[in-house]
Amino acid sequence: MSIQIQNIRKSFGDFVALKDVSFKVETGELVALLGPSGSGKTTLLRIIAGIEAPDGNDGAILIHNADTTAISFRDRRVGFVFQHYALFRHMTIFENVAFGLRVRPRRLRPSEKVIKEKVNELLKLVQLDWLGDRYPSQLSGGQRQRIALARALAVEPSVLLLDEPFGSLDAKVRKELRLWLRRFHDELKITSVFVTHDQEEALEVADRVVLMNEGRVEQVGTSEEVYHHPANAFVYNFLGNVNLFHSRVEEGKAFLGEMPIDLPAESARDAKSAMVFVRPHSLEIEHERNGGDNFRAKVSHINAAGPLVRVDLMTDWGDPVHVEISHGRYSSLGLKREDEVFIRPRERKVFVERETGTDESKT
Amino acid sequence: MLMAMIAANNGNSRNGTGGLAEPPWLRLVLISSTLLFLGLFLVLPLIVVFTEAFKKGVEVYIESVREPDAAAAIRLTLTAAAIAVPLNLIFGVAAAWAIAKFQFPGKSFLVTLIDLPFSVSPVISGLIFVLLFGLQGWLGPWLSDHDIKIIFAVPGIVLATIFVTFPFVARELIPLMQSQGSDEEEAARTLGAGGWQTLWRVTLPNVKWGLLYGVILCNARAMGEFGAVSVVSGHIRGYTNTIPLHAEILYNEYNSTAAFAMASLLTILTLVTIALKAFIDRKSRSEVRAVSKRMLTEG
Numbered sequence: 273m274s275i276q277i278q279n280i281r282k283s284f285g286d287f288v289a290l291k292d293v294s295f296k297v298e299t300g301e302l303v304a305l306l307g308p309s310g311s312g313k314t315t316l317l318r319i320i321a322g323i324e325a326p327d328g329n330d331g332a333i334l335i336h337n338a339d340t341t342a343i344s345f346r347d348r349r350v351g352f353v354f355q356h357y358a359l360f361r362h363m364t365i366f367e368n369v370a371f372g373l374r375v376r377p378r379r380l381r382p383s384e385k386v387i388k389e390k391v392n393e394l395l396k397l398v399q400l401d402w403l404g405d406r407y408p409s410q411l412s413g414g415q416r417q418r419i420a421l422a423r424a425l426a427v428e429p430s431v432l433l434l435d436e437p438f439g440s441l442d443a444k445v446r447k448e449l450r451l452w453l454r455r456f457h458d459e460l461k462i463t464s465v466f467v468t469h470d471q472e473e474a475l476e477v478a479d480r481v482v483l484m485n486e487g488r489v490e491q492v493g494t495s496e497e498v499y500h501h502p503a504n505a506f507v508y509n510f511l512g513n514v515n516l517f518h519s520r521v522e523e524g525k526a527f528l529g530e531m532p533i534d535l536p537a538e539s540a541r542d543a544k545s546a547m548v549f550v551r552p553h554s555l556e557i558e559h560e561r562n563g564g565d566n567f568r569a570k571v572s573h574i575n576a577a578g579p580l581v582r583v584d585l586m587t588d589w590g591d592p593v594h595v596e597i598s599h600g601r602y603s604s605l606g607l608k609r610e611d612e613v614f615i616r617p618r619e620r621k622v623f624v625e626r627e628t629g630t631d632e633s634k635t
Numbered sequence: 636m637l638m639a640m641i642a643a644n645n646g647n648s649r650n651g652t653g654g655l656a657e658p659p660w661l662r663l664v665l666i667s668s669t670l671l672f673l674g675l676f677l678v679l680p681l682i683v684v685f686t687e688a689f690k691k692g693v694e695v696y697i698e699s700v701r702e703p704d705a706a707a708a709i710r711l712t713l714t715a716a717a718i719a720v721p722l723n724l725i726f727g728v729a730a731a732w733a734i735a736k737f738q739f740p741g742k743s744f745l746v747t748l749i750d751l752p753f754s755v756s757p758v759i760s761g762l763i764f765v766l767l768f769g770l771q772g773w774l775g776p777w778l779s780d781h782d783i784k785i786i787f788a789v790p791g792i793v794l795a796t797i798f799v800t801f802p803f804v805a806r807e808l809i810p811l812m813q814s815q816g817s818d819e820e821e822a823a824r825t826l827g828a829g830g831w832q833t834l835w836r837v838t839l840p841n842v843k844w845g846l847l848y849g850v851i852l853c854n855a856r857a858m859g860e861f862g863a864v865s866v867v868s869g870h871i872r873g874y875t876n877t878i879p880l881h882a883e884i885l886y887n888e889y890n891s892t893a894a895f896a897m898a899s900l901l902t903i904l905t906l907v908t909i910a911l912k913a914f915i916d917r918k919s920r921s922e923v924r925a926v927s928k929r930m931l932t933e934g
Contacts, residue, residue: 323821352825358818362840372826427826
């Protein structure tokens, strides 16, 4: 079942949480809503679920092409997994999962035998059928997360919504659980949307990523698309580690220290300033000023633990630079703290601030 | 007993926190002053109440409790509590639910309003009802035209009791519900539960011990209230006297055995309340303990 989000707006008092958001989630897709805190992603998820109502009359949520804006929870059939799981603390795990079946109107309520079968089946599905008579407080975070998922699935939802599903777990459990969720989704093929602020999580798990910032959708695309072809400065900055340099523009060229960067002719004329983005692994450290396609920096910190050597440097003009190089390169350079070196960007992305707006160019 | 406690403490401190423990003389002073205070202000009066009540023997005690005016006072107290407690239970749950789970303008004003009976002297509360429903009061002429009697009658006593016991249940529930948040209610709604189902299956079970505790406190105050009830009662023997009012009348008549017999009834109520409170505390704590114990044994 597809989910179509149309012109959704929402304000809380003076705070505008969502500014006219529209996009579509296709049937069977696993989509991540990714953005910093306060970007409106959780509010959007709650509006899709029907927990919050959008402002105004022109906004609509269409599930399987049917407008659900005026439909109650009961008939919406949306599975929602809360950030802190919201398991019923006074009920056993079995009763938690059975809840959605027990509260059905009498004529639709399954018999006790059917409920029992169904719940046990769901507990097996999340691989926790041995926990049925425990209480939520006796479970670990990862187990609670899976029970919350089983409980949401008990009502046979047409779409599944997860709010920061791995937010309150420690790093190792997070990694395991997100791979598990991906496999789980591939088995069930239920249209799912999850909210996260962790870009690694979104890029790894989701079919497509919806990037949100300040109540707007910045970009929608597959992991590869948004990572390699970011639509704007925000997306570039938000996805992955990146060095950002604010550079002055003189005579149609941006300058990183002494190093000039050509700007595209059409934006060069009225450019005010430029933002230069370079990923840490696209920077080369050299001892010599070969040519001049580089700028000067001083090594301030070296961390050689891990698959790559991470070097922190400081430019002449006081910007910090973060560089990742291989161990082989590191030993051939013989880097030490306080070394004066030159940095050459192999690949960079420039966003030009013009009098009329922001433009991009890649060189 | 005192020395044994101190000895036990010494034993503990040697095993564990020896370096940080207070010197024995300080502990002796603290513990003995606490016990002295408790004995003087709590245990001694308790003993006095029962020795005075039974001074002339069990038969006299039973006689003074069964005497018609006393029996009427007991009946009236039970009636007032039987009306006030359920009403304030319903009100308290509704108010706590509204305040803890929803955002609306005027919320903090409502919280202040609920606390009003705590901050107003009970005598003033009684006077408010006299000024409102009394013969010379705002609604007095209309009420007497329709032959409705509230002040110096049972309805006034019930009203005053409701007013002074108003905050107990709500006060107990609001912080509890606020700390629990509304996540579980939202989860219940997304799973298809209606408003009533959510209340009965999720909200109330989560606060049951707090609710019970609020009801017990509410009941204790409803039966023991003196000031507000005294103003609206008119002290008509056998008709508008509650247990505390009757005890005062008897005492003023130098009938101290009967007065203390009445007082002993309220004291018994207090002891029952304390016992129930301890039971509830143990019950809610043992639930937590059972949970953690099972976690330990089953890993």
